Amino acid sequence: MNIMIAFQNVSFSYDGTVPVVEDLSFSISGGESVGLIGANGAGKSTIMKLMLGLLTGQGKIFVGDLEMNKQNLPKIRQTVGFVLQDSDNQMFMPTVYEDMIFGPRNYGLTKEQAEARVDRVLNQLGLAELKHRYNHKISGGEKRMAAIATILAMEPEVILMDEPSTALDPVNRRTVINTIHRLPQTKLIASHDLDMILDTCQRVILLSHGKIVADGSADTILRDRALLEANRMELPFCLQGRHM
Amino acid sequence: MNKLFHAQSELREMDALAAEHSPIHALHPLCKLFSTILYICVVVSFPKYNFSGLVMMVLYPIIVFQVSGIPVSLCFYKLRIVLPLVCAVGLANPFLDHTPLLQLGTITVTGGVVSMVTLMLKGLFSLMASFLLIATTSIDALCAALRRLHVPGILTTLLLLTYRYIGVMLEEVSVMTEAYSLRAPGQKGIHISAWGSFLGQLLMRSMDRAEELYGSMVLRGFNGNFFYADISPFCLRDVLYLAICGAAFLCARFYDLPGLLGSLFVG
Numbered sequence A: 001m002n003i004m005i006a007f008q009n010v011s012f013s014y015d016g017t018v019p020v021v022e023d024l025s026f027s028i029s030g031g032e033s034v035g036l037i038g039a040n041g042a043g044k045s046t047i048m049k050l051m052l053g054l055l056t057g058q059g060k061i062f063v064g065d066l067e068m069n070k071q072n073l074p075k076i077r078q079t080v081g082f083v084l085q086d087s088d089n090q091m092f093m094p095t096v097y098e099d100m101i102f103g104p105r106n107y108g109l110t111k112e113q114a115e116a117r118v119d120r121v122l123n124q125l126g127l128a129e130l131k132h133r134y135n136h137k138i139s140g141g142e143k144r145m146a147a148i149a150t151i152l153a154m155e156p157e158v159i160l161m162d163e164p165s166t167a168l169d170p171v172n173r174r175t176v177i178n179t180i181h182r183l184p185q186t187k188l189i190a191s192h193d194l195d196m197i198l199d200t201c202q203r204v205i206l207l208s209h210g211k212i213v214a215d216g217s218a219d220t221i222l223r224d225r226a227l228l229e230a231n232r233m234e235l236p237f238c239l240q241g242r243h244m
Numbered sequence B: 001m002n003k004l005f006h007a008q009s010e011l012r013e014m015d016a017l018a019a020e021h022s023p024i025h026a027l028h029p030l031c032k033l034f035s036t037i038l039y040i041c042v043v044v045s046f047p048k049y050n051f052s053g054l055v056m057m058v059l060y061p062i063i064v065f066q067v068s069g070i071p072v073s074l075c076f077y078k079l080r081i082v083l084p085l086v087c088a089v090g091l092a093n094p095f096l097d098h099t100p101l102l103q104l105g106t107i108t109v110t111g112g113v114v115s116m117v118t119l120m121l122k123g124l125f126s127l128m129a130s131f132l133l134i135a136t137t138s139i140d141a142l143c144a145a146l147r148r149l150h151v152p153g154i155l156t157t158l159l160l161l162t163y164r165y166i167g168v169m170l171e172e173v174s175v176m177t178e179a180y181s182l183r184a185p186g187q188k189g190i191h192i193s194a195w196g197s198f199l200g201q202l203l204m205r206s207m208d209r210a211e212e213l214y215g216s217m218v219l220r221g222f223n224g225n226f227f228y229a230d231i232s233p234f235c236l237r238d239v240l241y242l243a244i245c246g247a248a249f250l251c252a253r254f255y256d257l258p259g260l261l262g263s264l265f266v267g
Helices: A044-051 A073-079 A096-106 A111-124 A140-152 A170-182 A194-200 A225-230 B003-018 B029-045 B051-068 B072-078 B082-088 B111-136 B139-148 B153-182 B192-219 B236-254 B257-266
Strands: A003-013 A019-029 A033-038 A058-063 A080-083 A158-162 A186-190 A203-208 A211-217 B100-104 B107-110
Touching: A003 A044, A003 A186, A019 A044, A019 A186, A019 A211, A033 A044, A033 A194, A044 A058, A044 A158, A044 A186, A073 A080, A080 A140, A080 B192, A096 A111, A096 A140, A111 A140, A140 A158, A140 A170, A170 A194, A186 A194, B003 B072, B003 B111, B003 B139, B003 B153, B029 B051, B029 B111, B029 B139, B029 B236, B051 B072, B051 B111, B051 B236, B051 B257, B072 B111, B082 B111, B100 B111, B107 B111, B111 B139, B139 B153, B153 B192
Parallel strands: A033 A186, A033 A203, A080 A158, A158 A186
Antiparallel strands: A003 A019, A003 A058, A203 A211, B100 B107
């Protein structure tokens, strides 16, 4: 399978002394759905920002055939969509529609082309009624779905999601999970919601202090209580076998 | 409801107003911008004692309010903070100008009183016209119109982003004041001793939010050039509107319309 994302000996430090990501190497194949897990401060969000060129570290990062550098950045950002943890930070235009056409228009689509794409994505996600709604008037769950829609409107090949299920009620969480299931793109999902990771990812990368502690099948890693607890995590709730 | 949350809602309400549909909303933003600028220039240019001439200028906002379907009360409500300030501008005039202008029974109306009222009306009309412009034109359309006038892109982008970031900052202030008031029961507002740290925190939080928002924009291809609202080219309707407004304003300014109307009835 073709390699979609590759990190080769990537290191990064915010202050130049304490490394947040240290000599990290991994690759993700096209169509894979990978969960990025780890305790707070493990480096999950930093890895995503490095992948998008929002932060620059040492080592090499490839997205498809493109190496991360200034020249390739526009193309890379067109290829990789990022769903932010806080949808309020993602939805900065007054309406869902205006937010959705923002990306496609910036990438040269005409208004008609962009609108057709917006309609297609909204219909695909069953969100057509949100199109002309004001961002400040939709619920948290709707906003999260709209944030995913704004990224899908750019037709990225890779989707990065930072905590997509936080602050959602069970029904909205399930809606987001079902949507993730339906997305054919390569996905990298950073989350503490291990139940969701188990549900949506075939592969998991466990991080600790900016290093990969484990990289393998979700079913194996997420069932390894000792490994998870050693890295300040717990078994997914569905595997804990608690009896009330 | 938190006052700041309310302020934020009011800001968003303006966006909603501008998205309404009416013949005025449908006009080209440049046409509305020009007519508003011309209106304000004409209003401001009235001599200080020409009260009757100035009164005629009220017709423009009245007509626009009617046609656009925007309630006049809403305008006064939105301008409630600025209006007293504008009205206060001429308050000193009656004490400075004692020239008698007319006699109403036993009361002598001095030039100071007339010029005070004229000044108040000038402020009021200008504010109303500005309100109507922003209530019938979205900020995006306005910036698009400014770009058509070759106003530098950096200025229009700055204007647009400032407008957007006001909301972001209000959100942060709202969250912080709520958190403060929950731990300071019985206190009204923020205590002066906390102002320094409050403002510092606000700056840091707003910068973080702004950074996140900017990141989100950059990731979606933003390179400093905003794609503003698509505005249709100037059409006959816009030209007519501008011509009629222009002619009416200039007539009101250079002809004594109240006098002419009066002579029709009185002879």
